[in-house]
Amino acid sequence: MEWETVIGLEIHAQLATHSKIFSAASTAYGAEANTQACAIDLGMPGMLPVLNAEAVRMAVKLGLATGSEITRRSVFARKNYFYPDLPKGYQISQFELPIVGPGTLEIELKDGTRKQVGITRAHLEEDAGKSLHEDFHGMSGIDLNRAGTPLIEIVSEPDMRSAAEAIAYMKKIHTLVRYLEICDGNMQEGSFRCDANVSIRPVGAAEFGTRTELKNINSFRFVERAINYEVERQIDVLESGGTVTQETRLYDTDKNETRPMRSKEEANDYRYFPDPDLLPVELDEDYIQAIADTLPELPDPKRERFQQEYDLSAYDAGVLSASRELADFYEATVAAAKGTAKLTANWVMGELAGVLNKQSLDIGASRISPEQLGGLVLRIEDNTISGKIAKEVFEAMWSEQQDADTIIEARGLRQITDTGAIESLIDEVIEAHPKQTEQYRGGAEKLLGFFVGQVMKRSQGKANPGMVNKVLRDKLGGS
Amino acid sequence: MSLSEEEVRKIAHLGGLAIRDENIPRYAQSLSSILDLVNQMEAVDTVEIQPMAHPLDAIQRLRPDEVRETDQRAEFQPLAPQVENGLYLVPKVIE
Incomplete structure (x- = not known):
């Protein structure tokens, strides 16, 4: 059977603010563990988040640059799940009313064809901390410096039909966020990350197949490999009579394979609700226009x-x-x-x-x-x-x-363009190579290159090659 | 609307709550009555009503993007059960 690949991407870009999205702690990369995690980032009782104006401005820039709708009234919501790198037990994100609404991005493939990829939405949220799984006496270590770093998550429509299209889209967003100076795009440091939703369906089918989500792939090359591997895997499953399970899979760069990550089915039951600690964000036309005027x-x-x-x-x-x-x-x-x-x-x-x-x-x-x-x-x-x-x-x-x-x-590298100087160089060469001169004059015109080479050598590369050619022809005469 | 025992267990699990088996019927009844209230409200025509995101009729104030927090790790870490090399230690999480 002929299969068609369907891909949608979720790109997380860390916004290049100085301070965190809801606290005034630094976002600088590479600090000693937990030295940039303040009481708000640690989820201490009684702490209140206060939204960073720059994070909002950057999100609006992205929305404007992708021709997306800017939501005049957006709302923050709590996404509830338990994980040690998320001290509050919820991530502050946006759900029903994201700051950036639908838009489109044009991608260009290697063969020059162009394609429109829909952007579903882009929302502001806070990043989680980092879990270090090296052995600490059978325990995991948690560094919360990254907790609270502002992210914009850009969600695409399932409009891409190959890994190559997915890469083109991802590179386009990558270029865009750097042009806008809203993200440094550093993939090694995790400033720009991608999850891919991948499914396959028989060519011509109207309905999508069951998708899997490939998590946190941190280079363009790995995105391509992970998608290609996953597509082959799903084809094998379906063609041997099985069914694809909707699940999150992790790409293993060493083995070049994907494998299931979370098995708990309730893991996706995030029970979003509006965050009572934050008020709705309202943006007026003047504010949006002022940002539009600054776009590069x-x-x-x-x-x-x-x-x-x-x-x-x-x-x-x-x-x-x-x-x-x-x-x-x-x-x-x-x-x-x-x-x-x-x-x-x-x-x-x-x-x-x-x-x-x-x-x-x-x-x-x-x-x-x-x-x-x-x-x-x-x-x-x-x-x-x-x-x-x-x-x-x-x-x-x-x-x-x-x-x-x-x-x-x-x-003394100035080119020799003086005819007299070039002529004397040529005379020297002709005198030094009587045999070749005779052959050339006898019809071996391919020797011209040899003479040009000799003259250039004598001039230490400084003679004007065009003039050398011309004067040589004149002097050698030939048949 | 009546929640099953299984649903009560799932809700407790999602909320990270330990509950006693003997209390489950009571929880099921209490939670169900909340849902009954929601059902009652569903009868109201809300087409023209903007969902309320916050009980206060106010909008979010924004904070200038400035680093104002200093490193207070030395004050925070003694509150944690276990730390090492500046990291908070937790029971092993494996993906």
Whole structure:
């Protein structure tokens, strides 16, 4: 039987606030255990949550950027369950009236096809603490520093039909939250996490199959693997006459398999009710408009603008607009290079990306500034140096942190464009290689490359290759 | 509406409550009468009524995003039954 995969994603993004969603404790990552867990985060009796204004603002930014409805009156609710990393016995979340309502996001697949994915809702909630399962004399250790960190949970419609679509959607949200500067997107530190609801159904069927929920998958690669594994597993179950059980499954990265996580069926009976400690949040038009006015240019419009304004391919424009920092660096470099857009794109995506990647650095840590790189591009453009010499200059700029002109002058790398100088170099080469000269003149024209090579070598790469070619042909004459 | 003994046990379990078997019929009766009241209210036409999220007719005030709490771990940890390396220890939780 032919099966169709159906996927919906729940993405948890930690909001980049300084303090927690309901307390004034720090959210900084990596502090010593429980030093950032205050009385509110610990669920001490009598403590009252007070909502963080910045968390609300960030949620609204996300809603506006995804074209979603912003709920004018949203309500916090208690989601009740017992787990040691949740000291109150409930998580403050939103249920019936989330702050962000329905919206859509357009994703683009590798083959260029586009698809609309529905966003069901996005709600604010608090993160739980962390359970450490290493052996503490048969006990578990609890660190509540993360408890109360603001999260926005973005819930998609079950609109995705393959792991590739799920990845494209997830990457899109990832790019978006970083553009909006509402989440650092750090997946290793758990700032951006994903649960996937996966089911299969016969192709053409109208009803969905029973789904399983894959929990907390913390990299794009693992999301793809976990979904693909789970789809194969469900096909095996159904094709051998079994039924898929609705359950939560954990993806094991070492074994590349999913396995059931919670067996207690009442685990999902959360008994939500409005939190009496918090009042409804009301947002008016002025507030929402003021936030809309601060939204940066978003990834899609930026990419389109790059294609038009700089005449870049869709691919190049996509790479250069993948993050705001990279896009800003590129635009500053183009400005410094007096609008030489395509050549600048090649250098940013080529040499610069290469050295950053090699040294595991972000664009913000580049040792060459946009102004300096733009200066280098200008010298290639005006034929002061060849592209090959430019790579040498680039390396020197990176290590010595000086601008291109300084290095070109100090090392005498200026390209030789003086016809007289090139002619004398060529005369030397012809004199040194009488045999090849004879062969060339006898019709072996493929030897031209050999002569060009010799001349370039003698000029230490500084002769203008175009001129060398031209003068060589003239001098060698040939048949 | 009458809750079964099994439903009472489930509700107690979800609430993390230990209850005595001999009290279950009484709980079943009390809880059922609450549900009867809810059923009675269901008869009211509420189409035009916005659900009440809070008894106070007020809206949430927001707090500026500033870190104001200091580390009070040394005061909190003695309240816990067991701690180690700054962690609160609990009976092993296995997923």
